[in-house]
Amino acid sequence: MALELVAAIIAAITLGLIAWALRRHLGERMPKWSVPLAAGLGLIGFTVWSEYDWFGRVSGKLPPGIEVVWHADEAQPLRPWTYLAPITTRFTAIDARQPVVHPTIASLRIVQLYNFARWRPVEDAMMAVDCAGDRRVMLVQGAEITAEGQLVGAEWQSVTVPDDLQKAAMPGGSGWLIRQESASSSSRTRTTSPSRSIS
Numbered sequence: 001m002a003l004e005l006v007a008a009i010i011a012a013i014t015l016g017l018i019a020w021a022l023r024r025h026l027g028e029r030m031p032k033w034s035v036p037l038a039a040g041l042g043l044i045g046f047t048v049w050s051e052y053d054w055f056g057r058v059s060g061k062l063p064p065g066i067e068v069v070w071h072a073d074e075a076q077p078l079r080p081w082t083y084l085a086p087i088t089t090r091f092t093a094i095d096a097r098q099p100v101v102h103p104t105i106a107s108l109r110i111v112q113l114y115n116f117a118r119w120r121p122v123e124d125a126m127m128a129v130d131c132a133g134d135r136r137v138m139l140v141q142g143a144e145i146t147a148e149g150q151l152v153g154a155e156w157q158s159v160t161v162p163d164d165l166q167k168a169a170m171p172g173g174s175g176w177l178i179r180q181e182s183a184s185s186s187s188r189t190r191t192t193s194p195s196r197s198i199s
Helices: 002-029 034-059 164-169
Strands: 066-074 087-101 108-117 123-130 135-138
Touching: 002 034, 034 087, 066 164, 087 164, 108 164, 123 164, 135 164
Parallel strands: none
Antiparallel strands: 066 087, 087 108, 108 123, 123 135
């Protein structure tokens, strides 16, 4: 945030100096208010550009294997131009690098989610996805998947039409290598944290 504020100020100063130099060259043909006007346009212009560029800039820096599966395009009253061109202020990504497959039920897997929002720290959460049953659930505090594949402490949410998140968790989805590991005495798919939600 601090870097963007500095960049916005630099943009305002730059355009203001350009207008000042032009006014010195053109004299009275260029009004005095053109200098603060140019500085203001520079500040507003950079801010608007930064807002629209945020999603592409942040998602483009994600490492290979972390895929965007949802994003929100919003219109905001304080930014009336967003009613014509909605702005992306939030998105969710899935970590496809190390899928966790249930040791006895291959269609049941645990995925790591990351929630990004403008001016907010990144939030992470775990989600259980039942690919065969077209359902999923956030694994918040107290929720777990037992060794037998039973959900405890929460309720499944049905997915009528598979979205990008559901597809990414399915076998072969998003280039995942599905690893079916043999069950052992110490293997149990479980989570008791984090409790933070993905919006």
